[in-house]
Amino acid sequence: MTTTGAREDAEDRVFAALASATRREVLRLLRDGGPQPVQALAEHFAMRRPSLSEHLKVLREAGLVSERRSGRQRIYRLEAAPLAEVQDWLHPYERFWRDRLKGLAELLDRMPDGDRP
Amino acid sequence: MTTTGAREDAEDRVFAALASATRREVLRLLRDGGPQPVQALAEHFAMRRPSLSEHLKVLREAGLVSERRSGRQRIYRLEAAPLAEVQDWLHPYERFWRDRLKGLAELLDRMPDGDRP
DNA sequence: AAGATAGGTAGGAGATTCCCTACGGGTCAA
DNA sequence: TTGACCCGTAGGGAATCTCCTACCTATCTT
Numbered sequence: 001m002t003t004t005g006a007r008e009d010a011e012d013r014v015f016a017a018l019a020s021a022t023r024r025e026v027l028r029l030l031r032d033g034g035p036q037p038v039q040a041l042a043e044h045f046a047m048r049r050p051s052l053s054e055h056l057k058v059l060r061e062a063g064l065v066s067e068r069r070s071g072r073q074r075i076y077r078l079e080a081a082p083l084a085e086v087q088d089w090l091h092p093y094e095r096f097w098r099d100r101l102k103g104l105a106e107l108l109d110r111m112p113d114g115d116r117p
Numbered sequence: 118m119t120t121t122g123a124r125e126d127a128e129d130r131v132f133a134a135l136a137s138a139t140r141r142e143v144l145r146l147l148r149d150g151g152p153q154p155v156q157a158l159a160e161h162f163a164m165r166r167p168s169l170s171e172h173l174k175v176l177r178e179a180g181l182v183s184e185r186r187s188g189r190q191r192i193y194r195l196e197a198a199p200l201a202e203v204q205d206w207l208h209p210y211e212r213f214w215r216d217r218l219k220g221l222a223e224l225l226d227r228m229p230d231g232d233r234p
Numbered sequence: 235a236a237g238a239t240a241g242g243t244a245g246g247a248g249a250t251t252c253c254c255t256a257c258g259g260g261t262c263a264a
Numbered sequence: 265t266t267g268a269c270c271c272g273t274a275g276g277g278a279a280t281c282t283c284c285t286a287c288c289t290a291t292c293t294t
Contacts, residue, residue, distance in 0.1 A: 050285085
């Protein structure tokens with residue numbers, strides 16, 4: 001329907017990837033520990049390695065990690081660019097939580113909507 | 118297990134709520150159109166109203182919207198505070214996409230990991 | 235060449251998600 | 265009070281998610 005279909009698909013994959021605590025933890029491990037093979041990542045989870053592989057696949061398809069082969073290992077690295085897009089998505093909401101802290105919320109509330117019954 | 122269990126549950130609910138394009142669109146409608154009754158929101162979706170009600174419930178339980186009753190209507194309003202927490206979550210990743218733009222990525226890559234085979 | 239190691243894919247079970255059609259509880263108008 | 269309207273919940277079906285146990289390929293070691 002929309003002309004931005006491909007972009008929205010990418011956005012959807014990123015948000016869906018972030019919806020799992022396991023996958024967010026993988027991103028944190030790669031952020032704090034640098035690029036790592038699967039084995040090193042797997043030590044932090046109470047889950048079999050094939051399951052972790054599937055999580056890595058979801059992260060890969062969202063563009064949040066990349067893979068480099070090194071011998072029989074595959075080194076995963078954080079790719080933060082899609083997170084920059086999440087921040088962009090967040091930006092138009094920023095004034096809403098800032099306004100609320102300043103107590104201006106009620107003023108904005110009455111503008112588009114009617115008064116209370 | 119962890120002492121931050123309750124916090125993580127909240128974080129999980131927020132990310133899970135954002136994982137649906139429909140729910141993100143609801144947030145956008147409330148952001149751009151101000152507080153609205155369910156009926157007004159429903160006009161924008163090709164979905165029956167009970168289904169939208171369930172999406173609103175997910176958003177409510179994530180703290181992303183609040184409900185005010187006005188006669189037989191329920192006015193939903195955007196609550197952006199959880200999105201501020203998403204921004205906080207995003208913050209430690211920020212230097213990764215900034216570094217990458219400056220071409221420093223390879224330098225950081227070789228620091229925690231070994232050289233290539 | 236044979237065995238061990240790293241890690242992916244296949245296929246399936248159980249839980250969860252997302253939509254639907256009914257239906258019920260309030261609220262307003264006649 | 266009766267009926268129309270707003271919106272939530274109940275229950276169910278199809279699809280998807282998330283984990284598992286095999287099993288496979290590729291690489292390194294001996």
